[in-house]
Amino acid sequence: MSSDKKVRQATATVTELILETFRLNGRLIEAGDELVRPLELTSARWQVLGAMDRSAVPLPVASIARNMGLSRQAVQRLAKELEKGGLVRFAKNPHHERARLVTMTEKGRAAFAAAMAKQAPWAEALAEGLSPDLLSEALAVLRALRVKLEGHDG
Template structure:
């Protein structure tokens, strides 16, 4: 059997992604605990902080591979603490836009500063070219999952971020 027909490398990749995700969550919690965040809160703030426009909960969830209900709960907690606000969405009456506040942006900056040493070490060890390849491979794998399983596609953060038919 040719290597292209052997699913084992994909199984190994998936298992490594699962294991790495667990480590990312644990290390993220450790890194941002002193800032008053959790990994989940950091993840949502990051989705908002890197988006050129405010996003509804459904878009954040889709972009981050999370359930809408989980993101809704995190957004509610972030709003209670002043990290985000909810504003009217001109494209959808019920799907409010989640907007990162100055306080939220400061927390995101602090989280990224807390992770900077780990980021630098990983980049030195792995190399920018290999990181770019890994990122591209994971993006392609997501596209395959969308296509084969009929999952909703990732939102285009720069373009389709406030569609009328969302949420």
């Protein structure tokens, strides 16, 4: 196969992958919303709590947004909603006067733990019938594309 043909084929496949990722994202948000609705969460709020849970230290909104690949404004709105619900609180940041740190409350930790308890069997059902190698390869491709988009590919 010629080099030009390989490039065209790869370009077409990347385009299809992007479109499928958009469709998958929509379905994941719908399914996630349904999964955590009884916990009075949404997929977006759950995602913010997850980003906070993955961090070893409390972070300001801008850092959470950067880690999630979302806008600071979107995460700020979600953090305020979570604060109103008693799931997070804002604390002084010793490194920055205006960029307060967002910390999970006990209620927030309990809600996140309950969401993750629901997520485990859901993820198991999604993985059923898919080979671990195929899933690992898909993860590697998606991660490589994200890294390229972030400009960290060398």
